[in-house]
Amino acid sequence: METLWFSPSPVPTLNLKHSLSTFQLITTSPKNNKPTRHPSTVVVVTATLTNPTVQFHKSTSTTLLSPPPPPPPPLTEVTADSLSYESGHLGAVPRKQATGAGDGVHNAMSYLTKILSAKVYDVAVESPLDYASKLSERLGVHFWLKREDLQPVFSFKLRGAYNMMAKLTTKELAKGVICSSAGNHAQGVALSAQRLGCHAVIAMPITTPEIKWKSVEKLGATVVLVGESYDEAQAYAKKRAEDEGRTFIAPFDHPEVIAGQGTIGMEIVRQLPAASLHAIFVPVGGGGLIAGIAAYVKRVRPEVKIIGVEPYDANAMALSLHHGKRVKLNRVGGFADGVAVKVVGEETFRLCNDLIDGVVLVDRDTICASIKDMFEENRSILEPAGALAIAGAEAYCKHYGLKGENIVAITSGANMNFDRLRLISQLADVGRRREAILVTCMPEKWGKFKKFYDLVSPLNITEFRYRKNVQKEEALILYSVGFHSTNQLKDMLERMASNQLQTLNLSNNDLVKDHLQFLVGGRSVVDNEILCRFIFPERPGALGKFLDTFSPRWNITLVHYRALGETHANVLVGLQVAASEMDEFKNLANSLGYEYAFETDNEALQILFC
Ligand SMILES: Cc1ncc(COP(=O)(O)O)c(C=O)c1O
Known part of the structure; x- marks a missing residue:
């Protein structure tokens, strides 16, 4: 999970193109636990596109000739931050x-x-x-x-999956089931299929961590790693359900x-x-x-x-x-x-x-x-x-x-990967308002450090980074303090202010928590530097694709990689891009297909790196 894939893909993947969409497809066999290419599955995907047309032309039934119902209007797209409340x-x-x-x-x-x-109680417990x-x-x-x-x-996911599957007829069970999921639904369907003695195919995005697909496979299901996103895995599963007469087990909407x-x-x-x-x-x-x-x-x-x-x-x-x-x-x-x-x-x-x-x-x-x-x-x-x-x-x-x-x-x-505990334990006390991340700018004078320490006491310093800035004759301290009540923190910040030690509370700044706290001290004067936060898919070749897009066109000045979820990583990247090249940069960044946001103007960045 925490691996940064610098090398070319060690697992061969197959890019399939047909008129509807593009899949990367790997099937895994329970016998040797190794992902393998299955060109035969490709045929299934393409063949289904022609079947309905053939049947339509042969039929004389008027009901078949009536036009299909119009597709539902597309859903309005919104951003998560368009609705926010305390x-x-x-x-x-x-x-x-x-x-x-x-x-x-x-x-x-x-x-x-x-x-x-x-x-549900054949498989779940009360x-x-x-x-x-x-x-x-x-x-x-x-x-x-x-x-x-x-x-x-x-x-809980096995409750719903089992309930739906237990109500299938013997004939339906014999044809097998299929679902798409990178997580708990997959395990629920796999276990239910094992109990009901039917065959399950589970389509998972290729970014699914090995621990997850292996645990599904151990339950006897056939895992198909397909597509880069859940949507692609789902499209594959629905198509294959139609092709093979399998029942699609919905994760929630049934x-x-x-x-x-x-x-x-x-x-x-x-x-x-x-x-x-x-x-x-x-x-x-x-x-x-x-x-x-x-x-x-x-x-x-x-x-x-x-x-x-x-x-x-x-x-x-x-x-x-x-x-x-x-x-x-x-x-x-x-x-x-x-x-x-x-x-x-x-x-x-x-x-x-x-x-x-x-x-x-x-x-x-x-x-x-x-x-x-x-x-x-x-x-x-x-x-x-x-x-x-x-x-x-x-x-x-x-x-x-x-x-x-x-x-x-x-x-x-x-169901959590053990690696994720590192980040979770780091953020837990900030989340419970028991720890704060602060930055203080301190004039570089003898005795100031001791004064700083006295002002912070009796709060407990849990993390500390100190860096002298020769040009400005001041030092920057990025540190975390533990406290029991918010008043304790408020009092400390007031002590700092009344002693002219400029201090900012950065506890709510995700850029600091994910990246900048690890980079402080790495300041240097770089012309035309822009900073972007990219979301990389966690898969072999992701960095290579990124580098191919931007390098050698622009000089890369900073990289900090942080695996945050199961399937994606946050990567902070600095590049030297002149203002006149910004349109070109944006076009290339958009073509890369990774989500990204500019962070050049982030307040914390100005403090820690400028
Ligand atoms: C651990 C966990 N909690 C909550 C949910 C949300 O359930 P639902 O999709 O039915 O809202 C899921 C869905 O998979 C889950 O795995």
């Missing part, structure tokens, strides 16, 4: 809820029967509802954790999948019977989990609030509820990869619009803090999406000053 605030309240005009309870009726008859004593004490509420991270494949996830709501109501329950906090990706829980709970305990939680940069449900229709994110943050979805489901949106009470948004640091909370609570490690609901619940309690109420957060998954 963390903990209950926003994106559905309009029907707000006006009381929703028919949610009526909608939930048909789901109640589905949920009550859902078949997960415990654990009392979180430390969180409860700290927040002054009764904080319960619905432990879906304790399911056989460490997430009534049986929603009903399977809804059994979690049924269990919570049973496990916390008499007590008044203020709210259930649910992580939201495509919306299957929250739709299922809401469909059950709003029918039997309508007074209980069902609150979605999304990261600020993956807020497709909040935005859709806000606009009153499904919208598409132009770009989705991948840190909480389990919920990194650009478009929520049609059916899940309909249910959420009718039933849920709104969505709370949280940032990356807060999610990390909640992973640490869970570890301190019971020594379990959650994946970011799995800790999302704790983060939202805590932010909500603080925002509204909630006291004495029962609240439940769904801990939805624990």
Whole structure:
């Protein structure tokens, strides 16, 4: 995961071109665990494009000759930051809820029967509802954790997948199933197929970490690594489903999948019977989990609030509820990869619009803090999406000053690569407002260093970088301090100001946390230097493609690489590009196909490097 691929691809990949789209395709065989090229699969992809036309011309049926229904209008594209409100605030309240005009309870009726008859316990367990004593004490509420991270494949996803598959006919099971997923849904489908004795094909993007596709393969499924994004893997899976008569197992947008996830709501109501329950906090990706829980709970305990939680940069449900229709994110943050979805489901949106009470948004640091909370609570490690609901619940309690109420957060998954813990532990204390990242400019005079130290005390310095600037006769100190209350930090910043030591709090600046703190001291005078933050796919050859695009046309002056998600890395790059060459640069950067943003004017950069 943390590997920077400098060398050409060690794994042969095959670029397929046909009239619809381009795939990179590698299939893996359970026998030797090695990705191999499968040209035969190429034939399947191209052959399907001609079949429907042939059948159409042979038929004399008038129904076949009637024109196909027009395609649905494309969804409006929006940016994640077009909807932002204070963390903990209950926003994106559905309009029907707000006006009381929703028919949610009526909608939930048909789901109640589905949920009550859902078949999930052949494969899933009734997960415990654990009392979180430390969180409860700290927040002054009764904080319960619905432990879906304790399911056989460490997430709730097998409930929905199994429920849908268990309802297939013997003939359908014999034809096999297929799905596309880089994560928990893949494992849910693979395990369900193993239990039901049917064959499963799992299409995963080629950026999927080996640990993930191998664990799916161990469950007996055939893994196909295909396409650079989830969308491409999904297009492949849907096509192959049609070709081979396999059933496509949707990750969230199917009534049986929603009903399977809804059994979690049924269990919570049973496990916390008499007590008044203020709210259930649910992580939201495509919306299957929250739709299922809401469909059950709003029918039997309508007074209980069902609150979605999304990261600020993956807020497709909040935005859709806000606009009153499904919208598409132009770009989705991948840190909480389990919920990194650009478009929520049609059916899940309909249910959420009718039933849920709104969505709370949280940032990356807060999610990390909640992973640490869970570890301190019971020594379990959650994946970011799995800790999302704790983060939202805590932010909500603080925002509204909630006291004495029962609240439940769904801990939805624990499938995380060990490498990611480094970043998470680094950000957790900043997220919990127990650590701050500060920069102080200090005149280079004898005795100043000691004075600086005295002013920071009694706060604990947890990290320290000092660099003298000869030209300006001053030193720059980038450091982190630990504190117990925000007043302690405020007092310290005031002490600095009254002693003319200019100090800035950079705790909310992601560029500092991801890159600049590792580069401080590397200052040099470079003409025409621009800085861009690129998002590289985590795959062999990604850097090579980047270099081929820009070098030797422009001189590269700085590179800092940081793997942040499972499949992508943030790379800060400095290049010498004259103002007159900017249009050319932008054209080439756009043609590269990696997302990027200019950071040349970032405030922290001016302080640390200019
Ligand atoms: C750990 C985890 N939490 C939450 C979700 C979101 O579920 P949904 O897509 O049904 O909203 C997922 C989805 O895969 C997940 O893996």
